[in-house]
Structure formats: structure tokens, C-alpha cells
Amino acid sequence: MQISARNQFEGVVKEVKEGVVTAEVVLELPGGVEIVAVVTIDSARRLGLAPGKPAIAVVKATDVMLGVPE
Amino acid sequence: MQISARNQFEGVVKEVKEGVVTAEVVLELPGGVEIVAVVTIDSARRLGLAPGKPAIAVVKATDVMLGVPE
Amino acid sequence: MQISARNQFEGVVKEVKEGVVTAEVVLELPGGVEIVAVVTIDSARRLGLAPGKPAIAVVKATDVMLGVPE
Amino acid sequence: MQISARNQFEGVVKEVKEGVVTAEVVLELPGGVEIVAVVTIDSARRLGLAPGKPAIAVVKATDVMLGVPE
Amino acid sequence: MQISARNQFEGVVKEVKEGVVTAEVVLELPGGVEIVAVVTIDSARRLGLAPGKPAIAVVKATDVMLGVPE
Amino acid sequence: MQISARNQFEGVVKEVKEGVVTAEVVLELPGGVEIVAVVTIDSARRLGLAPGKPAIAVVKATDVMLGVPE
Numbered sequence: 001m002q003i004s005a006r007n008q009f010e011g012v013v014k015e016v017k018e019g020v021v022t023a024e025v026v027l028e029l030p031g032g033v034e035i036v037a038v039v040t041i042d043s044a045r046r047l048g049l050a051p052g053k054p055a056i057a058v059v060k061a062t063d064v065m066l067g068v069p070e
Numbered sequence: 071m072q073i074s075a076r077n078q079f080e081g082v083v084k085e086v087k088e089g090v091v092t093a094e095v096v097l098e099l100p101g102g103v104e105i106v107a108v109v110t111i112d113s114a115r116r117l118g119l120a121p122g123k124p125a126i127a128v129v130k131a132t133d134v135m136l137g138v139p140e
Numbered sequence: 141m142q143i144s145a146r147n148q149f150e151g152v153v154k155e156v157k158e159g160v161v162t163a164e165v166v167l168e169l170p171g172g173v174e175i176v177a178v179v180t181i182d183s184a185r186r187l188g189l190a191p192g193k194p195a196i197a198v199v200k201a202t203d204v205m206l207g208v209p210e
Numbered sequence: 211m212q213i214s215a216r217n218q219f220e221g222v223v224k225e226v227k228e229g230v231v232t233a234e235v236v237l238e239l240p241g242g243v244e245i246v247a248v249v250t251i252d253s254a255r256r257l258g259l260a261p262g263k264p265a266i267a268v269v270k271a272t273d274v275m276l277g278v279p280e
Numbered sequence: 281m282q283i284s285a286r287n288q289f290e291g292v293v294k295e296v297k298e299g300v301v302t303a304e305v306v307l308e309l310p311g312g313v314e315i316v317a318v319v320t321i322d323s324a325r326r327l328g329l330a331p332g333k334p335a336i337a338v339v340k341a342t343d344v345m346l347g348v349p350e
Numbered sequence: 351m352q353i354s355a356r357n358q359f360e361g362v363v364k365e366v367k368e369g370v371v372t373a374e375v376v377l378e379l380p381g382g383v384e385i386v387a388v389v390t391i392d393s394a395r396r397l398g399l400a401p402g403k404p405a406i407a408v409v410k411a412t413d414v415m416l417g418v419p420e
Contacts, residue, residue, distance in 0.1 A: 002277060040246070040248060
């Protein structure tokens with residue numbers, strides 16, 4: 001599927017921390033930048049997310065805020 | 071303010087496209103990666119967002135989805 | 141790409157209404173149910189969304205609220 | 211309360227899985243389609259969500275993404 | 281409908297600014313605090329939102345971030 | 351950082367309930383109104399959120415829905 005979300009960043013799974021309902025997944029992007037996602041455990045397992053596995057972080061443009069230094 | 075959102079990426083505003091209620095802002099991150107945000111026009115103006123200005127993209131971890139290549 | 145979002149509903153685009161920054165897209169699902177999405181115009185055009193075209197509505201589980209009759 | 215969210219789907223609770231903070235609730239819509247929500251446990255309990263109980267899934271239009279087959 | 285969203289604030293509509301797809305609605309809460317919502321124009325009209333009309337702002341707990349003074 | 355999110359409410363942390371991945375934080379605003387946030391545990395700890403500590407609830411305008419009495 002090609003998806004409407006404007007922001008898609010390819011990386012590699014660095015860490016998966018499982019709770020009861022949700023899992024926190026840390027993705028390492030090129031250049032060492034990290035992006036953190038909270039998804040359901042079922043999603044994390046269905047996608048086979050595990051350290052070392054390639055994955056893509058997807059963020060809808062309306063979910064991005066902007067800040068400026070004070 | 072220091073904010074809870076886990077994902078914060080520093081960059082430079084590349085483009086601002088204004089609608090009536092919302093504005094689309096493209097931020098260029100180090101390495102040439104772009105991130106797109108849709109914020110209200112009032113926010114864009116209050117922060118003085120304009121091409122060349124430094125800004126930070128902020129994304130809550132629960133708003134990040136993950137994908138894997140099919 | 142296979143995506144983590146738990147809710148994926150296949151349908152057909154019924155209507156696209158374009159603003160300056162965002163577009164409202166109505167999808168008709170099997171059984172006549174409709175689902176409405178607001179995406180950026182650039183996304184709508186990049187995906188070629190137009191009446192009659194098949195498309196999939198994708199919703200992250202953390203973005204679904206629940207209600208009960210009062 | 212009548213709510214602004216454009217997408218409201220009536221169904222029946224099929225399953226509730228409780229974590230410590232959040233609960234995952236699966237709703238079965240007419241035609242057998244399922245929709246999954248992650249809400250706080252307090253919300254799930256306050257609404258009395260339990261298998262067999264009628265409920266409505268509510269999704270804001272800005273939280274719906276669209277995809278097309280690749 | 282009684283809804284799962286934990287945060288519900290009653291106020292009075294102060295201002296409605298209509299774009300093509302979305303509308304920005306400012307609600308004044310007791311004590312003079314304001315809360316701003318961006319909803320689709322169709323939603324704003326369907327609910328009859330107009331200055332002086334009572335309304336309730338609804339926010340899902342997963343959409344609230346927290347900050348602390350630096 | 352000064353952030354684009356239109357809605358920022360200053361209060362005091364009343365309660366923190368920790369799960370495995372996420373934490374639920376209740377903030378008490380002036381006038382006794384409460385607002386509930388679900389953030390990752392790492393965020394809650396990094397910000398040092400604990401009962402009695404001042405904090406700010408931040409909500410993006412596109413994440414606010416509106417309702418009217420039925």
C-alpha cells in the first residue's frame with residue numbers, strides 16, 4: 001500500500017519494549033537520529049518488529065507540531 | 071518549555087504555504103530529509119515561521135506508525 | 141508497505157473537496173458506509189485520489205474513541 | 211452529546227484486553243468488520259465496555275489516512 | 281452519546297473562522313480560558329456552531345502532551 | 351522552546367499512574383478542572399512529573415473535537 005501520510009522515514013529497529021496493550025519501538029534513522037513509536041503489541045508482532053529489522057516510521061502531517069527556540 | 075513529546079527534530083523552514091485556516095510548513099532536517107507539518111495559520115504567524123528560520127518538529131510517540139516493506 | 145495501523149478499510153473514493161492546504165475525501169465502504177478523511181492536497185494528488193478510485197482508509201487504534209448510547 | 215467527529219460506526223464490543231493504563235477494545239461492526247480502539251482503562255470502565263455491549267467507534271476526519279494499492 | 285474521551289470542557293463558542301475544508305472554532309471556558317479546535321466545516325455546520333452557542337471541547341488523553349518550565 | 355500547539359494550560363500534577371510503556375498523568379488546572387494525559391513513562395520520568403509539580407498540558411488544535419448537548 002502507498003499511504004497518504006507525508007512523512008515516512010526509513011530506519012532500523014533498535015529496541016522493542018512490550019507492555020500489556022502497547023509496545024514502544026525505537027527506530028534508528030540514518031545519521032543516528034532516533035524516532036520512538038507507541039503501537040499496539042499486536043501490531044508490533046504482526047509486523048515482526050525486532051532489533052535489527054528494517055522499518056519505516058510514518059507520521060501524518062497534521063500530527064506534527066512546530067517549535068522555535070525561546 | 072520542555073515538552074513530553076519524545077520526537078523532536080531540529081531543522082530549518084524551507085517553505086510555508088498558507089490556506090485560510092491551516093498552513094503547511096516544510097522543514098528541512100540535517101542530511102536533506104524533509105518533514106511536513108500542518109498547523110493553524112495563527113500558530114505559524116505567532117512563531118514567525120518563514121523560509122530560512124530554524125524550527126523544531128515535534129511528534130508524540132503515539133502518533134508514529136510503523137511499516138515494513140511488503 | 142505493510143503498516144502497523146490496526147484499522148484498514150477498503151472502499152472507493154466517492155468525493156474529493158479541495159481547499160488550499162487540505163482536501164476532504166469521502167470513501168464509500170462496502171454496505172454503503174462512508175468514512176471521511178482530511179489529508180493534505182499534495183497527498184491526495186500524489187495518490188491520484190478521484191471519484192471511483194479504490195482506496196483504503198487507515199486509522200491508528202489510539203485515534204479511535206468509543207461511545208455508548210446515553 | 212452530539213459530537214463533531216465525522217466518522218461514527220455502531221457495533222458491538224467483541225473483546226476487551228486490559229493493560230495497566232490502557233485497554234484495547236475490539237468492536238464488531240455490521241458485516242463482521244472489526245475496529246480496534248485503545249482507550250484508558252478508566253474510560254473503558256466508566257462506559258461499562260464489555261463483550262456483547264453496543265458501542266460506537268468515533269474517529270476524527272483528520273485522524274484518517276488514505277492508502278492506495280501499490 | 282457518552283464518549284470515552286477523558287477530557288471534556290464545557291464552554292461557549294466565541295468565534296468561528298471558516299476555510300474551504302476546515303473551520304477554526306474558539307471556545308471560551310469558565311474563567312475566560314480559551315480552547316481552539318480545528319474541525320471540518322461540515323461538522324461545524326452540522327452542530328450549528330456559532331458565537332454564543334454552548335459547546336463542549338473533547339480531547340482524548342493520548343492527544344495531551346505535558347511540558348514543564350525550562 | 352515555544353511550541354505551535356494552540357492550547358496550553360498551566361496546572362499542577364495531581365496523580366501519576368505508571369504502566370509498563372505509558373503513564374497516565376492527571377493535571378489540576380486553576381478552578382479545580384482536571385485534564386488527563388497519557389504519555390510514555392520515559393517522558394514522564396524525563397520531565398520529573400510527580401504530584402505537586404507544576405506542568406503544562408499542551409493540545410494541538412486539530413486534536414480537539416467539539417460537541418453540543420443533544
